[in-house]
Amino acid sequence: MDISSQEIEAIVRKVIAGINPATNVTPDIPAIKSPKYTGDNGVFERVEEAVEAAWKAQRDWVTNYKVEDRHRIVEAIRRCGRDHVEEWSHLIVEETQMGRYEDKVEKHLAVINKTPGPECLTTEAISGDAGLMIEEYAPFGVIGSITPTTNPTETMIHNTISMISGGNSIVFNVHPRAKRVCAECLQALHKAIVDAGGPANLITMLREPTMDTVDMLTSNPKVRLMTGTGGMGMVNALLRSGKKCIGAGAGNPPVIVDETADVELAARKIYEGASFDNNILCFAEKEVFVVSPNYEGFIHNIQKQGAYLLNNSQVEALVKICLEPNKNQSGYEVNKKWVGKNAALILAQIGVQVEDSCRLAVCEVPADHPFVLVEQMMPVLPIVRCSTFEEAMEKAVIAEQGNRHTSSIFSKDVDHMTRFARLIETTIYVKNSCTKAGVGIGGEGHCTMTIAGPTGEGITNAKSFCRRRRCMLAEGGLRII
Structure with missing residues (x-):
């Protein structure tokens, strides 16, 4: 009661x-x-107020609530998410102008249903002649969480379930281009927590998020851990803060289709993955390296799936639309205006009219083409012909640029699968399916939207946001043998 x-x-x-x-x-x-700071159902005007309220809530959470309470409140969060999934998916497309509604529904349901709760926080014990040792997962305290515009509420839901399951509270600094939908999501989750008997302000956010608020959040002594999902610039800034940091950075995932692959399967799965939510996911297929014996068959089959094949002049025209010179004038960077836009809308800019059912444009380019080396995050997929599997591996590693995020291969050769895995060293490695299967969307295993490659936590869950604490009872206490 x-x-x-x-x-x-x-x-x-x-x-x-x-x-x-x-x-x-x-x-x-x-x-x-x-409590002095009540906020607007978790939404605060000032960083200090949001942190203070979250700090008080976290102390209450770990002092007065049991693990069974965490289970009950996580289930309330899941129910709330399911009730609002269509609404939030529409609002994301409306506010960010990126992605596809139906794919966002699928992403939401994946994080709602497949993000583990407290059940993954298992205790480890060793009993021996010298006593009894147990190690458990304990909270950090207040976590500062920076979330992206590409998966705004999906990341918020995943982080909420994972972080409060570990006994933490959270202050979100969301992407400014998704602040409205994130505020609605957080307030709904906040209400679900309180209605289920949990403490107010267990999750909070800043109403007007900026880079200044990120700095204030990072420097606040009551924030014990920082997490960030986005580009490597943001992750590197967090790493320089001196705080414990969990960083989910950039990708540019390459795919190899070798000479033994089922090209019909490869084309179907690559089309599905690369076009999913207009390719804004950091783990989505960004470039394909096809070994020569299967090249023509792959091009034919991906067109059968609905992809539009660009000719050379159209590729040149599209480079001028989708990319722009970087600040150093030494190469290209993505034109953010077109990130996450529908393929039909992008193609219309170069005079190509296709139905909206065409979800992907593909182009045949050399391995050093900017479409291969720049992570576009839009439904334009470059395809590179390679003479041998060894050449495909070498070029894929160059394209991935050491992010060690995601890669995939279509092959029936176990040796090829193994060699590429060892060479590419990515956090996610998928064989014979689309890369989203690697985060539990159409594949086995739990789901995440915080893929911590740079800092090594990988596919995050509640364990990732906890400290390991050891308790030792010496002199053989409690042993019955």
């Missing part, structure tokens, strides 16, 4: 009054103060 601060105070006063019935004088009892 939940009892408010006011009810507790009234009970205490009655008890003390009853101790001295002769005078029936109620002593002067200091009032039990409500």
Whole structure:
């Protein structure tokens, strides 16, 4: 049964009054103060207020709630997410102008249903002649979480389930281009937590997120851990902060289709993955290296799936639309105006009219083409012909640029699969399916939208956001043998 601060105070006063019935004088009892910072269902104007409220909530969370309470409240979050999934998917497309509604629904359902809760926080024990040792997963405390515009509420839901399952509270600094939908999502999740009996302000966010608020969040001494999902510039900035950091950085995932591959399967799965949510996912297929014996068959089959094959002049025209010179004038960077836009809309800019059912444009280019080396995050997929499997591996490693994020291969040769895995060293490695299967979207295993490649936590879950603590009972205590 939940009892408010006011009810507790009234009970205490009655008890003390009853101790001295002769005078029936109620002593002067200091009032039990409500939290100073209440916010707007978790949404705050100032960093200090958001952190302070989250800090108080986290102390309450670990002091007064059991693990079974965490299970109950996580289930309330899942129910809330399912109730709002269509609404939030529409709002993301409307606010960010990126991606596809139906794919965002699928992403939401994956993180809602397949992000592990407290059940993954297993205790490890060793019993021996020298005593009993247990190691458990303990919270860091307040976590600062920076979320992207590409998966705004999906990341918020995943991080909320994972982080509070580990006993933490969270202050979100969301991407400014998704602040409205994130505020609606956080307020709904906040209400679900409170309605299920959890503490207010276990999750908070800044109403007006900026880079300044990121710096203030990072420097606040009550924030014990920082997490960031986005580009490597952001991740590197967090790493320089001096705090423990979990960073999910950039990708540019290459795919190899070798000479033994089932080209029909490869074309179908690559089309599905590279066009999913207009390719804004960091783990989506970004370039394909096809070994020569299967090259023509692959081109034919991916067109059968619905891809539009660009000719050389159209490729040149599209480079001028989708890319722009970088600041050093030494190469290209993506034109953010076209990130996550539908293929039909992008193609219309160069005079190509296709139905919206065409979800992907493909082009035949050399391995040093900017479409191969620049992570576009739009449904334009470069395809490179390679003479041998060894050449495909070499060029794929160059294209991946050491991000060690995601890669995949279509092959029936186990030796090829093994060699490429060892060479590419990516956090996610998928064989004979689209790369989204590697994060549990159409594949086995739990789901995440925080893929911590740079800092090594990988496919994050509640364990990732916890400290390992050891407790030792010496002299053979509790042993029965």
